Amino acid sequence: MEQLHGVAEVRERVAQWRHEGHTIGLVPTMGNLHDGHLSLVREARRHCDRVVVSIFVNPTQFGPGEDFDAYPRTLDADAARLREAGVEVLFAPTVEAMYPLGANRTWVDVDALGDYLCGADRPGHFRGVATVVSKLFNIVQPDVAVFGEKDFQQLAILRRMAAELLFPIRLIGAPTAREADGLAMSSRNGFLTETERARAPLLQQHLQDARRAVEQGERDYRALEKRIAVSLAEHGFDVDYVTVANATTLAPAASEDRELVIAAAARLGRPRLIDNLTLSLPAA
């Protein structure tokens, strides 16, 4: 596995691969890799014969007071895992490489989809994500890019961005990898204390309770969201949101919507955890 830090080096390697007739998959990450990330690598491998994983803790998607400085940076351990997984290139750029003119003035901002869920609590977050992913797409120019469904809103925004900006890249969503007790894997789980870690699967369990209620006919989604949020708070979560949303628009679901996503974000001690479930209701 090659470890590249410069934009020009990556472009050169990709040009060589193209010349040799290879297909290229990209898996963008912020590092501190876990089995969820490796499942994205395996998915990329299913579609392409050359895989690039990027590791970049992108400053423009963190708001003031968020954990940019504290975000775990474990490049050597990550590189070892990727080498073992058979990845061809690890692209780990510096901030200067990704933002060559300093403070960024060119932004990719996807309207509307960013207004809900995490977008409401993290203003500017998805603008930072869409901008940096555009830069990565521009550098690597992959055939396929793989993202996790754990970040459901991110995936929806990036799909829209790729379609509207005419990136000739197929975006693939990969299912959320979970610990044995159902907790969605996340780099930030490492910040949980032992007691918090034992409680953390309750987030997923509450989403399953909500899904069961909807399957059994509950259509007062606002009341359901409130019930779930109150119960999470009683279990020690500091809830940002619990939302039953339209899976396409991400707006709060109406009773006639059929494709739903039930999503939540809540702080448990230090980290903010997110999770979601999707649900298709039969035509009314």
Ligand SMILES: Nc1ncnc2c1ncn2[C@@H]1O[C@H](COP(=O)(O)OP(=O)(O)OP(=O)(O)O)[C@@H](O)[C@H]1O
């Ligand atoms: N449990 C998981 N299963 C599948 N994909 C995941 C999982 N966790 C993260 N991903 C995906 O990996 C990619 C990189 O995410 P990232 O590096 O932010 O990891 P993370 O563990 O989500 O970190 P954090 O939650 O602390 O931001 C994203 O596409 C994300 O959706």
Ligand SMILES: CC(C)(CO)[C@@H](O)C(=O)[O-]
């Ligand atoms: C897609 C991404 C790598 C962009 O920085 C990040 O938002 C993430 O890790 O999900």
Ligand code: BAL
């Ligand atoms: N996986 C989401 C990236 C972030 O929380 O900034």
